[in-house]
Amino acid sequence: MFKKILIANRGEIAIRVMRACKELGVSTVAVYSEADSNALFAKYADEAYCIGPPPSSRSYLNIDSIIDVARKTGAEAIHPGYGFLSENAKFASACEKAGIIFIGPSSEVIEKMGSKITARSAMIEAGVPVVPGDGRAIEDDATAIEIGESIGYPLMVKASAGGGGIGMKVVYTPEELTRALSSIRNVAASTFGDSTVFIEKYLEEPRHIEIQILADSQGNCLYLGDRECSIQRRHQKLIEEAPSPIMTPELRRDMGEAAVKAAKKIGYVNAGTVEFLYSKGDYYFLEVNTRLQVEHGVTELVTGIDIVKQQLRVACGEKLPFTQDDIEIRGSAIECRINAEDPLNDFAPSPGKIRRYRSAGGPGVRVDSGVHMGYVIPPFYDSMISKLCVWGSDREEAIARMKRALYEYVVVGVKTNIPFHRTVLSIDAFAKGDLTTHFIDDHDVLSALEKVAVSDSERCATLSSALEDRNKKIAAISTAVGSYMNAAKRHDMKGSDE
Template identity: 75%
Template sequence: MFKKVLIANRGEIAIRAMRACRELGVQTVAVYSEADKNALFAKYADEAYYIGPAPSSQSYLNIDKILEVALESGAEAIHPGYGFLSENSIFARKCEEAGIVFIGPPSKAIEQMGSKIAARNVMIKAGVPVVPGTEGAVASKEEAIETADSIGYPVIIKASAGGGGIGMKIVHSKEGFKTAFHSIQSVASSAFGDPTVFIEKYVEEPRHIEFQILADKYGDVVYVMERECSIQRRHQKLIEEAPSPVMTPELRKEMGETAVRAAKAIGYENAGTVEFLYSKGEYYFLEVNTRLQVEHTITEMITGIDLAKQQLRIAWGEKLPFRQEDITYRGWAIECRINAEDPLNDFAPSPGKIRRYRSAGGPGIRVDSGVHMGYTISPYYDSMISKLCAWGQNREEAIDRMNRALYEYVVAGVTTNIPFHKAVLRNESFRKGKLTTHFIDDHNIIEDVRKVVKEDSTRGATLASALENRDQKIAAITAAVGSYMKAADERKK
């Protein structure tokens, strides 16, 4: 196994990767920006190196500086986590050229999947079902309108280099198409440096279902169950669960084998995710995420497979320790992304200092976090506080445990989306597993959030009063003990 690995990321995913390394006896190297100099992940690592100012462009996206630290520290490999450079083919290639193992797929696989147009074409050749749409880039608005007319509305305009829900727009009719087309071109150019867009038929009432895959260096690929990720805001996931409520053994086998075929088509290695849209018995390829997903935790909870450790072992050159028929699951798991954001203000980020913090616990609960009381949520990075996961013998128990965990979770000082999660989990359609990617709008969840916020404000005032009384008592006891010790010292003299 590697002796030393650099983690080119921050926050909870940096700690997650470091935990896997520590269990395998691997030393870890952290890199941190000015904003993260006192962050938990930088303290958790065996070594930590400053790499630049707070803006990610000057720190966590600084390829040359990160490689410089890797070479200086003697790290044999780099784990990219998710976000930042995790799906950057240039970074992966530079690691390969420097003789440093990139813990992820080959740069060529990342490059193929980095372009949604290229990815569509590869999947079509591999016999993977894709949403009807253009085979290549759309050169002009006239061509785009002609394509949309032939496919039929609604359509979705996508940036070829897009990701993370950025660079997409649904258009329901010909009116307003030109404005939407130019808008996405502009976003694509500014966000990704590539104005290329394409058109797809918009799948109505879709579910977002993804399959976790593991692939070693010897051509063996397996799918490790699926995850339902339909609860989203602006195409970004907020609640995930495994398995999917809509799945049957027959459908799982078919979609899982399709995911394996997709991975083999691009010569994939390591952990990755093949994402699909599912609607009315049909499924379509969406994209391949060439990294470990945020929501990998719930797959670990139902299968018992440590995906982060598997990443390290595959990168080291080990064969997969199991075959497809060996992979089974038990129970149900749900993940809620706890973010510092205001769901009543269009989920606007809420940076600031966490004044009080108490995470949930108890049976079946897992919390992956990189924060603590006194920690400052920076405006420079993602607003995630933690990933709260609940496991149960079945979906009903997992939901009930998550409700209990959300009740226990205390975060003061910043606005969080905990009320949003409470509102979704109490929704009858959610409890019945009737999900689509439009769930928030279709069920007017924000109005339910307002009710939860009102309920929580009453409880919060009571809790704040209790904590204040507790702090006053602790201060009084501390002062009394101090006086007693001082008096004892005087008597000794």
């Protein structure tokens, strides 16, 4: 096992990796921007180094600075977390050239899967189902219109280098197609540095289902079950669960084996996720996430496998300690991403100081967080406060437990999407497992949200007041105890003089 690793990330995921390291006896190095100098993750690590000013381009995306800290501290490996440089082939390559182990797949695999066109082609060769479409890069509008007519509308125009829901647009007519091509090219060029686009058939009413994989360097590759990630806004996930409500043992085996086939085709090693769209009884390859997923916690809860620890062990060259037959799905788990954002204002970020904070707890509740009361959420990065996960013996219990946990969660000082989550979980279609990637629009979630938001605001104000009264009482007791101890100390000193 490694003696020391560097975590090239921030917030809750940095702490998540550090916790695994602490249990394995591995020393940790944090890198932080000036905006994160007082962040919890920077204090939690064994060593911490500032790598630049707040903009991520000058800190968390600064490859040279991160490699320099790794060399200076003697870190044997770097864990990239998710986001930032986690799927950056240049960063993985820089680690390899510096003789530092990148805890993830090879730079070659990352680069190959970073292009959706290349990934699609590889999956076709591997015999994995792909969304109907055309895998060619679109060079001109005439070709695009010809492809559109052959596939049939609606279509999805995609940036080949896209990710995180960026660089995608649904079109229903040839006129919309030509406008979308120009728009997506511009977005792709400015965001990813690659203006290549392609076209697929748009699947209406799809579900987003993904398969977690683990692969070692000895050729073993396993799937750890499935996750449903259909509750999304602007193609970004908000609620995830394991297993999917529609999953059967047969479907899980088919999709799992397809994911393993995909991973072996590209020579994948370490933890990764193969994402699929599911529609009308069929599933289609979407993409490979060559990193640890935000929602990995729900898979850990239903399998009992610590995915981060396995990442470290695989990166050390160890063989996976279990086989496919050992993987068992127990119960149901749900994750809500708790973000500092205003769902009533188009989910606008809500940075600022957390004046009161009380996370949920109790049976079956897991909170992966990087904040605390008094913490200032900076405006420079993702607005995630925490990942709230629950486990239940079945889906019904998991939903009830999540509702209870959301009720307990108190964040005062910034707006959060907790009311949004409470609204979604109260909808009958969610309880029934009738989910699609259009769930928010189909069920007019935002209209029902306002009433819940007002109720939550009043409840948080009441609980905040109670917490403030409690803190005042604790402070008063502490002052009294301090006075008593000082008096006793003076008495003892007087007695010793006599």
